[in-house]
Structures are given as C-alpha cells and as structure tokens.
Amino acid sequence: MRINQAEAIERLQRGEVVAIPTETVYGLAADARNDLAVANIYATKQRPANNPLIVHIGRTEQVADWASSFPPLAQRLAAAFWPGPLTLVLPARAEVSAAVRAGEPTVALRVPAHPVALALLNESGLGLAAPSANKYTQLSPTTAEHVEAGLGADIPVLDGGDCQVGIESTIVSVHEDGWRLLRPGMIDEAAIAAVAGTPASVDASAQIPKAPGQHLLHYSPRTPCLLFSSRQAMADYAQQYPHAVALLFGAGVAVTAKDTHLPATPAQAAEQLYAALHILDAAHADVILIESPPNTAAWDAVRDRLQRAAYQPKRQND
Ligand code: TXA
Numbered sequence: 001m002r003i004n005q006a007e008a009i010e011r012l013q014r015g016e017v018v019a020i021p022t023e024t025v026y027g028l029a030a031d032a033r034n035d036l037a038v039a040n041i042y043a044t045k046q047r048p049a050n051n052p053l054i055v056h057i058g059r060t061e062q063v064a065d066w067a068s069s070f071p072p073l074a075q076r077l078a079a080a081f082w083p084g085p086l087t088l089v090l091p092a093r094a095e096v097s098a099a100v101r102a103g104e105p106t107v108a109l110r111v112p113a114h115p116v117a118l119a120l121l122n123e124s125g126l127g128l129a130a131p132s133a134n135k136y137t138q139l140s141p142t143t144a145e146h147v148e149a150g151l152g153a154d155i156p157v158l159d160g161g162d163c164q165v166g167i168e169s170t171i172v173s174v175h176e177d178g179w180r181l182l183r184p185g186m187i188d189e190a191a192i193a194a195v196a197g198t199p200a201s202v203d204a205s206a207q208i209p210k211a212p213g214q215h216l217l218h219y220s221p222r223t224p225c226l227l228f229s230s231r232q233a234m235a236d237y238a239q240q241y242p243h244a245v246a247l248l249f250g251a252g253v254a255v256t257a258k259d260t261h262l263p264a265t266p267a268q269a270a271e272q273l274y275a276a277l278h279i280l281d282a283a284h285a286d287v288i289l290i291e292s293p294p295n296t297a298a299w300d301a302v303r304d305r306l307q308r309a310a311y312q313p314k315r316q317n318d
C-alpha cells in the first residue's frame with residue numbers, strides 16, 4: 001500500500017511501521033523511542049531480538065540525543081560521509097531503548113542521503129529505527145515492489161523510487177583506541193582509513209563491539225545459490241543442471257541459456273545486484289550460479305553479500 005509523507009508521519013507517530021526509501025535499501029521504519037513500535041519491526045521481519053537496529057536521524061547534531069560520546073574520529077567520519085551510506089556504532093546514552101540496542105551498550109546511527117528519507121526525518125523530528133524492509137535472512141529490497149513482494153501488499157510504503165547505492169551501509173564501530181569495520185559497504189575501508197587518519201584496529205584486547213547480526217545465512221534468495229571463482233567451472237556445472245540460471249559480472253562467455261549480466265564496475269553492479277537476484281529468484285530455477293567478482297577491495301561489499309547469499313550450512317553427513 002503506497003502512502004504519502006503526511007500519512008507516513010501520522011502512522012509513525014502512532015507507533016506503526018512504515019517502509020521508507022533510503023539510498024542503500026528500503027528500511028522498515030518505526031519510532032526508535034517507542035518500544036511497542038520497535039517490537040512491531042521485529043515482529044514484521046520475524047527477526048530475533050538479539051539483532052540490534054540502526055537509528056536513522058535527520059541531522060548530525062542529533063547524534064547527541066542518542067550517543068553518550070561522539071569522539072573526534074567519529075565526527076570526522078560523519079562530516080565526510082553524512083548524509084550517506086555510513087553507519088557509526090557509538091556508546092549509547094542510557095535512555096536509548098534496550099529493544100533498539102538489543103542489549104548492547106552501543107547504538108548504531110546513520111543520516112541517510114535519500115531526499116525522501118531526509119524530508120521525513122526532518123519533518124517528523126523522529127529518530128527512526130529501520131532494518132532492511134525484508135523478512136529475516138531474505139533478500140533486501142531496492143524498490144517499493146520488492147518490499148510488497150516480501151512483506152505483503154498491506155505493508156505501508158513511502159515510495160521513493162529505486163535505491164541508487166543498492167546495498168546496505170558500511171558499518172564502522174568507533175571506540176577509544178580507534179575504529180573497526182563491522183560490515184563492508186560502498187564506502188570502502190580505504191576511504192574510512194583516509195578520513196580516520198588511522199588504519200582499522202586489529203588489537204583484539206581493545207574494547208570492540210560486535211555486529212551481532214552478521215551471521216552467514218543472510219541476503220538469501222529462496223533458490224539455492226552457488227558461488228564460482230571461474231566461468232569455465234560454472235559452465236561445466238551448468239551442463240548437469242538444465243534449469244540453472246547464472247549471474248555474471250561483465251560481458252563474455254555465456255554459461256547458461258538464461259544468463260544475467262551485471263556491469264563490471266562495482267558501484268553499478270551494487271546498484272543492480274538485489275534487483276537482479278530478485279528476478280533470478282523468481283525464475284523457478286534449480287540453482288542460481290553466481291560468478292565471484294574480482295578479488296579486489298573495490299568489490300569487497302558486493303563479494304560479501306554474494307558470499308552470504310551463497311552460504312549453505314554444512315549438512316551433518318557431509
Ligand atoms: O543501509 C542500511 O544500513 C540499511 C538501511 C535501511 O539504512 N539498514 C540495514 O539494517 O541494513 P539491518 O538491520 O538489515 O542491518 C543492521 C546491521 C545488523 O547487522 C546489526 O547487527 C548491526 O547493524 N548493528 C545495529 N546496531 C548495532 C550495534 N549497536 N552494534 C553493532 N552492530 C549493530
């Protein structure tokens with residue numbers, strides 16, 4: 001169900017959930033100060049309660065409403081990348097709901113760059129807790145249609161068109177002695193290090209929060225996915241599976257009769273990645289064969305999502 005900004009604000013103020021566009025993926029938003037509203041997010045997504053949520057804010061000045069400290073390193077990252085696809089994990093103020101933090105002492109914050117999201121945040125003045133607007137472990141949505149396909153036609157959606165970044169934000173935790181990359185995204189580690197002025201910390205003894213939601217089976221289509229490091233190996237495999245479909249990066253040798261080609265540049269591939277997987281998943285194939293993208297840092301975020309999509313829990317008898 002498509003709704004406009006005014007109705008979105010009314011529903012959010014009443015404690016309901018609303019799917020909203022961001023530049024990365026669509027989020028399932030609710031008032032982060034209202035525990036019942038936050039409980040609605042977990043229920044709608046069927047997400048375990050030990051997986052904390054990102055709080056979206058309209059302006060950097062609002063960090064002080066949520067975080068008990070805003071270290072200079074985090075301020076530099078915010079100044080460089082907000083509004084944008086970067087989430088900062090900072091020490092939480094005591095009054096930030098344990099439902100949002102999932103019991104962690106930290107809170108994840110982000111100022112999104114999508115004009116519709118920013119207008120909603122600044123007009124309502126709310127802090128919006130919003131995970132990706134999909135059922136737990138399923139593919140993230142990058143269009144209003146994806147949201148409705150995954151969560152049902154009754155879910156209220158503020159339609160902001162196609163997401164331009166296409167994969168979830170980079171998550172960086174900032175602690176006293178430095179920073180750590182918790183989830184790769186299109187702002188890559190080198191860009192973070194350049195602004196932070198220090199490389200990511202490797203000192204295991206430092207006080208570093210974890211990203212509890214980073215389990216392997218994530219971003220998964222319903223069709224089994226297999227990741228291949230060579231196109232020849234894919235083609236060999238495809239011979240045994242006439243109902244296989246393939247996802248490839250760049251042009252070149254065909255693998256199946258139904259190949260989908262993504263661009264050979266990381267930003268364009270990321271933008272189109274989930275839409276391509278949604279379509280391949282709807283093709284009723286036996287298996288989705290996926291070409292592993294180049295083994296370079298620029299492809300880290302895309303490779304991370306594909307490795308999680310393709311993860312198969314090891315069977316007992318294997
Ligand atoms: O681009 C994005 O980040 C999108 C859009 C909607 O903003 N949101 C998103 O949310 O991807 P979600 O819930 O699918 O992923 C949030 C990740 C989870 O892995 C969660 O564990 C981690 O952020 N996270 C949230 N709060 C945290 C915290 N306090 N400490 C460590 N990790 C945290």
Ligand code: MG
Binds near residue numbers: 132
């Ligand atoms: Mg998600």
